[in-house]
Amino acid sequence: MKKITDDDWEKVFGLKKEEREQEEYQEFVRHIRELTIDGFPKDKNKNISPKKIKIPKKSILNIDDQLDLHGLTREESAIHLKEFFINAKGERLKIVLIITGKGKHSEKGAALKPFVEKWLKTEGNKFVKSFGTAPKAHGGEGAFVVFLR
Numbered sequence: 581m582k583k584i585t586d587d588d589w590e591k592v593f594g595l596k597k598e599e600r601e602q603e604e605y606q607e608f609v610r611h612i613r614e615l616t617i618d619g620f621p622k623d624k625n626k627n628i629s630p631k632k633i634k635i636p637k638k639s640i641l642n643i644d645d646q647l648d649l650h651g652l653t654r655e656e657s658a659i660h661l662k663e664f665f666i667n668a669k670g671e672r673l674k675i676v677l678i679i680t681g682k683g684k685h686s687e688k689g690a691a692l693k694p695f696v697e698k699w700l701k702t703e704g705n706k707f708v709k710s711f712g713t714a715p716k717a718h719g720g721e722g723a724f725v726v727f728l729r
Contacts, residue, residue, distance in 0.1 A: 601636065601638075604634060604636050605636050607634070608633065608634065608635060608636050608639070611631075611633050611710065628705065629701055629705055630700055630701055630704065630705055630708040630709060630710050630711055631709070631710040632697075632701075632710070632711060632712060633710050633711070633712040634712055634713075635712040635713065635714065635715055635725055636715060637715050637716050637720075638715060638716070638717075639715040639717070640715070640717050640718075641675055641715070641718065641725060642675060643675055643676065643677045643718065643725070644668070644671075644673040644674055644675055644676055645664075645668060645671075645673055645676050645677075646676060646677035646678070646679060647660060647661070647664045647676070647677070647678050647679065648679040649661075649678065649679060649680050649681070649692055649696065650679065650680075650681050652692070654691065654692070654695045657692060657695065657696065657699075658699060658703070661678070661696070661699055661703075661704065662703070664676075664678075665704060665707040665708075665728075666707075668707070668728060669707055669728065669729075673728055674727065674728055675725060675726070675727055675728070676725075676726050676728065677714060677718055677719065677723055677724070677725055677726070678696055678700075678723060678724045678726055679719055679722060679723045680692040680693040680696050680722060680723060680724065681693075681722045682721050682722040693721075693722075696724060697711075697724070700724065700726065704726075706729070707728055707729060708726055708727070708728060708729065709727045709728060709729050710726075710727045711724050711725060711726040711727065712724065712725055713725075
């Protein structure tokens with residue numbers, strides 16, 4: 581897949597790189613504010629599918645804890661994810677990092693990343709408010725930042 585250059589982006593969408601980054605940042609800030617307001621009824625929260633958000637690449641976040649899944653199978657990862665999120669909920673953590681790796685050392689490409697994303701949306705919905713690909717400082721494409729309920 582060809583990457584769109586900043587000049588092409590500006591021609592097509594009329595936004596300069598700085599304006600685009602500022603809009604992404606403002607959208608991220610609005611999302612963070614929504615997360616900090618607990619206006620949702622507790623029982624309805626559990627059935628709401630987590631929202632995948634875009635986290636600005638240059639963000640630096642205060643990560644409460646992390647889980648590294650490198651080298652694990654999908655089955656092992658599912659067990660570790662469930663245990664990790666149960667503990668995180670018990671400790672009242674707010675932001676965690678799930679490291680999946682980019683799949684560059686796998687013959688068939690990334691296997692864990694799509695599995696973890698699906699897990700977060702389905703089984704993880706009782707723990708997860710939202711998640712997104714980690715910014716570069718926290719692992720970039722090889723990790724997820726997860727905002728907990």
